[in-house]
Amino acid sequence: MSTLAYSEPYKLSAGALALLVHGVFFTLLYFGFSWQMQNPQGMVVDIWEDLPQSEEAAVAPPPPPQAEPVRTEQPAPPRAVKSAPAKAEIELKAKKKTKKPKEEKEEVVARLTPKQLAAQKAAYAKRLQQESEQQAREAERLAQAKEQAAAAGRVVDEYVAKISAKIRRNIVAPPGVSSKIRAEFDVTLLPGGQVMETELTRSSGNNAYDSAVERAILKSQPLPLPPDAAMFNRFRDLHLKFSPD
Amino acid sequence: MEVTHDLSFLPLIQNASFLVQMVMGMLLLVSMMSWWYIFLKMFAIRQARSQSDAFEEAFWANPDLNKLYKDYLDDSDSAGSLERIFGAGYAEFVKLKKKHGMDNAAVMDGTRRAMRATYQREMDVLESHLSFLATVGSVSPYVGLFGTVWGIMNAFRGLANVGQATLAHVAPGIAEALVATAMGLFAAIPAVVAYNRYSHDTVRLSSRFESFMEEFSNVLQRQP
Numbered sequence: 001m002s003t004l005a006y007s008e009p010y011k012l013s014a015g016a017l018a019l020l021v022h023g024v025f026f027t028l029l030y031f032g033f034s035w036q037m038q039n040p041q042g043m044v045v046d047i048w049e050d051l052p053q054s055e056e057a058a059v060a061p062p063p064p065p066q067a068e069p070v071r072t073e074q075p076a077p078p079r080a081v082k083s084a085p086a087k088a089e090i091e092l093k094a095k096k097k098t099k100k101p102k103e104e105k106e107e108v109v110a111r112l113t114p115k116q117l118a119a120q121k122a123a124y125a126k127r128l129q130q131e132s133e134q135q136a137r138e139a140e141r142l143a144q145a146k147e148q149a150a151a152a153g154r155v156v157d158e159y160v161a162k163i164s165a166k167i168r169r170n171i172v173a174p175p176g177v178s179s180k181i182r183a184e185f186d187v188t189l190l191p192g193g194q195v196m197e198t199e200l201t202r203s204s205g206n207n208a209y210d211s212a213v214e215r216a217i218l219k220s221q222p223l224p225l226p227p228d229a230a231m232f233n234r235f236r237d238l239h240l241k242f243s244p245d
Numbered sequence: 246m247e248v249t250h251d252l253s254f255l256p257l258i259q260n261a262s263f264l265v266q267m268v269m270g271m272l273l274l275v276s277m278m279s280w281w282y283i284f285l286k287m288f289a290i291r292q293a294r295s296q297s298d299a300f301e302e303a304f305w306a307n308p309d310l311n312k313l314y315k316d317y318l319d320d321s322d323s324a325g326s327l328e329r330i331f332g333a334g335y336a337e338f339v340k341l342k343k344k345h346g347m348d349n350a351a352v353m354d355g356t357r358r359a360m361r362a363t364y365q366r367e368m369d370v371l372e373s374h375l376s377f378l379a380t381v382g383s384v385s386p387y388v389g390l391f392g393t394v395w396g397i398m399n400a401f402r403g404l405a406n407v408g409q410a411t412l413a414h415v416a417p418g419i420a421e422a423l424v425a426t427a428m429g430l431f432a433a434i435p436a437v438v439a440y441n442r443y444s445h446d447t448v449r450l451s452s453r454f455e456s457f458m459e460e461f462s463n464v465l466q467r468q469p
Contacts, residue, residue, distance in 0.1 A: 010284070010285055010288035010289065010292075011285065013284070013288070014281050014282075014283075014284035014285040014287075014288060015281050015284075017280070017284045018277055018278075018280035018281040018283070018284055019277070021280050022273075022276065022277060022280065025431065029254055030254050030255075
């Protein structure tokens with residue numbers, strides 16, 4: 001007699017169940033688990049630094065003579081610099097525009113009835129007004145951008161000063177150091193004010209003072225940074241100078 | 246090997262190297278077979294137990310061995326292990342009793358031998374495939390590990406060709422490779438559990454068969 005007889009009827013159902021187990025397992029793996037990884041959004045980098053400068057270079061026309069010295073020599077009061085050339089330019093253009101139509105008008109006058117003449121005049125006037133308005137708007141926008149850049153510059157100056165002050169407070173200068181020496185450091189910052197790297201670019205001649213400054217830089221972490229994260233790019237690489245007071 | 250950033254499930258398998266794919270396929274096959282045996286054994290053991298219960302109940306309730314034997318012969322296909330042991334023993338006993346001049350001890354010896362032979366055959370059937378489950382349980386983690394090690398070796402070899410190595414370069418390769426280990430474990434864990442469970446069950450069944458054989462011998466010895 002066949003001793004295997006009793007296991008025969010179950011072969012199929014056992015096979016079906018085994019398939020079912022695997023099917024369930026793989027469905028679970030496939031749908032019940034999020035395999036896809038999302039790339040972090042933090043990799044998008046905005047470089048703000050270049051934007052205002054390039055705009056200035058591109059937009060600013062060959063400036064009128066009286067504005068020139070101010071603009072090239074002194075970047076310090078950029079607000080005054082900005083509005084001066086822009087206004088001059090607008091005036092210049094406006095003058096040109098007003099001159100041209102007059103000449104044309106005189107040529108055409110003979111062939112036109114007074115009514116047509118009046119209509120044309122009105123159209124000219126309107127166009128002129130529009131153009132000058134547009135230019136004024138543009139100038140205003142430019143001035144705003146300038147102002148923002150200047151404000152940013154002020155914030156940068158302010159915080160660089162804060163950083164220097166904080167570090168300076170932490171310097172424990174060795175005794176007998178001359179107050180004329182100066183140590184210069186390149187400091188690379190991380191967002192949040194942590195110091196990634198400090199590099200001595202110009203030694204003060206006194207090693208003890210150099211290392212005292214370096215210790216002070218490290219001790220001053222986190223360095224003060226403006227709350228606006230977009231400003232951080234201006235603080236990534238700092239060049240700081242220290243002299244004993 | 247190419248560096249892939251798609252970590253969804255199917256590409257993870259498709260992008261694996263050939264050897265790793267082979268290992269995965271083998272593990273899948275082994276896992277299928279082990280689950281098949283798991284269910285097969287589950288049904289078989291459950292049936293053997295219920296048949297033994299039924300037969301023992303019938304045996305102790307009914308003192309007429311001839312009628313039991315006739316029932317067994319009538320319906321030998323649905324007979325369980327215990328019933329077959331009884332049938333073999335009783336048939337041998339009747340045959341030996343018919344021969345004159347044999348003493349009682351010799352008859353009992355022959356009967357016991359016949360029952361033991363059937364018992365061993367039944368145990369052999371009950372224990373079949375258990376060794377397969379044991380093998381799967383102990384070996385498939387190693388097979389999966391082999392696939393993983395191979396995959397990671399490949400991942401690192403690919404890494405050597407990339408100038409600046411980041412975690413993003415190695416991670417997909419390692420994830421691919423680890424799928425092999427996961428599959429090995431998926432095959433092994435149920436197999437080990439089932440093996441332990443079923444070997445325990447068969448040991449219990451076998452001791453039950455043996456005690457029945459002893460009791461049945463006593464019953465036969467009392468026969469006139």
